[in-house]
Amino acid sequence: xxxxxxxxxxxxxxxxxxxxxxxxxxxxxxxxxxxxxxxxxxxxxxxxxxxxxxxxxxxxxxxxxxxxxxxxxxxxxxxxxxxxxxxxxxxxxxxxxxxxxxxxxxxxxxxxxxxxxxxxxxxxxxxxxxxxxxxxxxxxxxxxxxxxxxxxxxxxxxxxxxxxxxxxxxxxxxxxxxxxxxxxxxxxxxxxxxxxxxxxxxxxxxxxxxxxxxxxxxxxxxxxxxxxxxxxxxxxxxxxxxxxxx
Numbered sequence: 207x208x209x210x211x212x213x214x215x216x217x218x219x220x221x222x223x224x225x226x227x228x229x230x231x232x233x234x235x236x237x238x239x240x241x242x243x244x245x246x247x248x249x250x251x252x253x254x255x256x257x258x259x260x261x262x263x264x265x266x267x268x269x270x271x272x273x274x275x276x277x278x279x280x281x282x283x284x285x286x287x288x289x290x291x292x293x294x295x296x297x298x299x300x301x302x303x304x305x306x307x308x309x310x311x312x313x314x315x316x317x318x319x320x321x322x323x324x325x326x327x328x329x330x331x332x333x334x335x336x337x338x339x340x341x342x343x344x345x346x347x348x349x350x351x352x353x354x355x356x357x358x359x360x361x362x363x364x365x366x367x368x369x370x371x372x373x374x375x376x377x378x379x380x381x382x383x384x385x386x387x388x389x390x391x392x393x394x395x396x397x398x399x400x401x402x403x404x405x406x407x408x409x410x411x412x413x414x415x416x417x418x419x420x421x422x423x424x425x426x427x428x429x430x431x432x433x434x435x436x437x438x439x440x441x442x443x444x445x446x447x448x449x450x451x452x
Contacts, residue, residue, distance in 0.1 A: 211393075211440065212393050212395070214247030214251075214416050215413050215415065220237070235409075236405065236409045236412060236413060239397075239400060239413055243397075251326075251328070262324045263324055263326070266320065266325030267329050269319070270323065270329055270333060271333055274336070277334065277337055281337065282340075285341055285342075290341075294346075298346065303350070305346075306347060306351065309351065316330040316333075317331070367423065367424065370427075371434075371441055372434060372438060373442050375434040376435055376439045379435050381435075382435035382436060382439040385436060385439040385440075386439035386442045386446075387443075389439070389443035390446045390447060393414040393416055393443070393447050393450075394411075394414050397410050397414050412450075414447050415447050415448050416443070416444050426440075
């Protein structure tokens with residue numbers, strides 16, 4: 207799991223930072239790099255945060271993937287028939303928020319299926335997000351989803367996570383302190399090879415930021431893979447890597 211955490215990045219943190227900068231080839235490569243690292247880490251993490259039933263979790267993840275692919279083809283068919291454009295026009299004209307309501311309903315459906323088949327909700331959200339992005343998300347819907355996620359659910363999650371984890375437990379053991387230090391170093395080393403492709407040092411530090419790590423803490427703590435000290439060490443390393451971006 208430590209290797210997956212070191213490999214991960216944070217597209218949610220990096221992309222807003224580089225949006226304010228002038229577009230360039232290096233920034234485009236950086237965005238692609240952190241997005242892929244984020245996606246691979248989120249898909250892989252659930253398999254390393256379970257003590258048992260990994261086969262069941264794999265089967266559940268495949269079923270969720272099939273469901274997301276099916277939803278993609280249904281949405282693509284609806285778009286070809288012009289039904290999505292009609293819904294967009296009616297929603298915008300009458301201020302109904304149909305697209306947002308339908309998107310949230312589909313998300314809850316896939317998340318419920320993921321829980322029923324013992325898969326991770328993260329995989330459900332990621333695969334469904336890819337399906338939506340593949341058919342094209344209207345700018346209005348994108349802003350609405352961003353407002354709900356970043357304005358409501360994300361703050362609630364991080365406040366709850368911060369209140370449930372005691373980082374001071376990390377300093378009660380030499381092993382957990384070393385773990386936090388190694389995770390910070392591993393994050394830099396994992397993204398250091400990008401320098402071979404002409405990436406500036408600034409981009410390496412940006413890619414090393416790991417705001418998505420709390421998901422691993424949540425899964426690991428729920429499945430009793432991580433103790434309090436280890437969870438605190440992972441969170442501490444995440445905070446340190448965020449300072450790399452300053």
